[in-house]
Amino acid sequence: MEQLVLVLRRDVLKTFVRSFAVKKKPNYADQPEKINKPVLVKTLRGFQFNDGDHVYKGDILVRQIGLEIYPGENVRLNRDTWDLIALRNGRFTITTETLSPYPDSPLYPVVKEEGRVLRRPFVHVIAPPTVPVFKLKRYL
Structure with a gap:
């Protein structure tokens, strides 16, 4: 029973940490045509x-x-x-x-x-x- 609770807590913590993780900026070096430059x-x-x-x-x-x-x-x-x-x-x-x-x-x-x-x-x-x-x- 304790092992099940620990596994559940670990899964909850993993999802909690993932939701607040810093997102990386996408790398557009491969796809330069998708970049929408703002009109100056x-x-x-x-x-x-x-x-x-x-x-x-x-x-x-x-x-x-x-x-x-x-x-x-x-x-x-x-x-x-x-x-x-x-x-x-x-x-x-x-x-x-x-x-x-x-x-x-x-x-x-x-x-x-x-x-x-x-x-x-x-x-x-x-x-x-x-x-x-x-x-x-x-x-x-």
Whole structure:
């Protein structure tokens, strides 16, 4: 009877220890086609929406390295990743405009002193027009 109890306890302990054992990572050296590499967000650069699409507040409109496309109306620049982000809901538009830099910008002397015209792409979010609500004084 004691031997049966010891055997049962040993089997229970073995299964208990096996369930909490550390699992080894699989070796994919034999099967490289089964590896699913994650898609890097850094490779998905460029426009995320087409011209005229409806975008929502907080949508990333353009992913870029450096300042190739400039933020326009209702668009802000994330200085860490250079992404352009929508500040309001509205229609996404792309335009080409003449650049007029601030006096502390490194492009200021190029534009003002040399007289060069710099045309750059801008991204805008055009908000839908707000409907005015009027109330007459006599109804207040």
